[in-house]
Amino acid sequence: MIGLVLAGGKSSRLGQDKTRVVHEGQTLLTRTAILLERHVEQVYISSRHAMDTGGPWSVIMDETERIGPAGGIITALRKLGGPIFVLACDLPFMEASIIERLKAARESRPPHCVLTTWQLKDSGFIENLVAIYEAQSLPLLEEGVTRGIFKLSRLIPTELRHTMTYSEEERRIFFNINYPGDLEQLRGR
Helix, strand or coil: CEEEEECCCCCCCCCCCHHHCEECCEEHHHHHHHHHHCCCCEEEEEECCCCCCCCCCEEEECCCCCCCHHHHHHHHHHHHCCCEEEEECCCCCCCHHHHHHHHHHHHCCCCCCCEEEEEECCCCCEEEEEEEECHHHHHHHHHHHHCCCCCHHHHCCHHHEEEEEECHHHHHHHCCCCCHHHHHHHCCC
């Protein structure tokens, strides 16, 4: 399995490059890549532009027209095949246990499922950026994007997803940095 750290966003809502935010002595990008590389054969960084990853990870340049995370995933599936374990770079509390549980869930997924992911038990929210995409998900992603659908939660039909639920108590693990208030929360203000 290949790992893909999504680091291609503009960070416009945050007002600074998320990948360079330092938490507990590491950038979010470095922390995420190191965490993921313990569980996959190789890690790549998905980005819209050439960048210094701060480590040994190769960059896969998003070849789509700035359509968000779907573009990075599509580009990686085209270049690398699948399965690809996708992890957003802005999850400072992500844990190895969540990655391991998702990998185990993938092994027991129904054969027709092309996506293995997490879902918040109470709301049904899908964590498309903590997910494993099979090679067979590529045509679905491409077709949806061609129709102007860019939201990942709408690109893979429910019946083709294998989901693991997480509880409200585990929600903190999936906390991500999008706004200045999130950064303040991360820094304990």
